[in-house]
Amino acid sequence: MTTLTTEAGTIQRMRETFVHTLDRAMNDDPRLALVLAATALGPFARTALTHPNRVVNVGIREQLMITTAAGLALTGLRPVVHAPALVERAFGQLKTDLTHQDAGAVLVSTGASHDTPEQGRTRMAPGDIALLDTLPGWTVHVPGHADEVPRLLAPALTGGDRVYLRLSTRGNAAARPVGQGLVVVRSGSRRAAGTVIAVGPMLDRVLAATRELDVTVAYLATVRPFDRTGLSRIVARAGHADVMIVEPYLRGTSAHEIAEALNGRRHRQLGLGTLRHTEIRGYGAPDDHDRAHGLDTAGLARHARDFFLD
Template identity: 55%
Template structure:
């Protein structure tokens, strides 16, 4: 299976042939993959080098000129480093574009903390009007990317090396998809966390919802799931900062007695970088760690 980043490069390259408004703006990352597209469309595949503030500003400038920019680099350099440009050049100026990140929270541990971005979605959550997609499979990434390019809004597509074994039906309109139904609580699995959540909840009387779109948050979907359980207890398992969507779930259930547990990447910096699998275990996001915390919270 190809990776989400591989699929992004191949899909965006094809879209450049099909969509004359589309432009791809790079900061060295994935430049080799886009080399054939750059030769075919030298005026619409722009590599600004390792200048991330310029990367975002150039993309927003293209949007002001009527183009549909796809702006790409690692998450830490796409959201965190040039956050002021994301906030002002896209948000304040009221233009649309597609930010596509790679690297996830810790896809390349050897790169160190500079290349880790567990706080990217929480940071974007401070801004208005962003749609946030977190695909769990390359097929889902392609569908969400195509929808994002065809639209006009501000969209963040978060890619990762973490992936589920199989793709699920997804759409740009989002919504939480029931994968299992149970009576003792609800677990929401975001993107690449689904396989681990399914393994962790095997044999438990729980509803499992799957989503690749976390913003806007599907409040109605959480309420529907709470309505078929005996308690409005919700666990949200996200592949980035723990608790990022806990407030949104709480707001969805504000008029119901409820409890919400947000599971994800912890705040503490893990300085022995290790492997991606070791990071999952260290943050309790492997099936064993998830099962222990889910059953403890739901008193199963």
């Protein structure tokens, strides 16, 4: 399996791990079917040759992908749908064909919010989790390392519910425990200023940005359902109930979840992510977008100091 070198170290590519995991699963489970757009067919060429009756390429028609997946699910198959920017481009079908019919499927996207800006605005999809938040019954995973992908994907493949797996081209230097909600990575003292939640690939940057602050840092790879109980327990042990969350998608997406988790407890919260109501028209590189949204290490450190030391 190939690797990708980042400032944080060397990490395996999430998408290649997904392809490998699904290819093996399709050999063992005749219920699995794969629905692709033309642009995502290449990595699955071998799978398509091995299982020609269970790999469907609909062309560059994301809406048709979801409708096809719903039809397959209603016949008893377990469809896996893979394409970039999948949720934003086919939201109407997600609402009516899958959710309204209570049909199960596994959706896997790649490219995240601005991982591949050179491919244009249509591939930038920071609003995907916020959109799915308007629909009932979705489980949403945002892994931060390639080794986390099989651990999150395997239960989804054998299930029957609606699951969204959001892959990124970037990530953390090491895998963390997943499948159990919030995981404390760094504990603050009993006088800690508060708690920072790092979602998926944001963890290493958050750890670097907060290394001089007395805060608890918790990692989260499954963002829906949100681990409200886990957050309440972490905050109960901390010196203050203030919470900062760093998400690799639309800023404030999980604000309502934190509010529900800490209902009845006085607290402040700060949500960081891609900016709302800001249209960045220069494509640039991923690091350029991180800086523009305040998601680079320096930007996160500035926000954290202003929030916790105010």
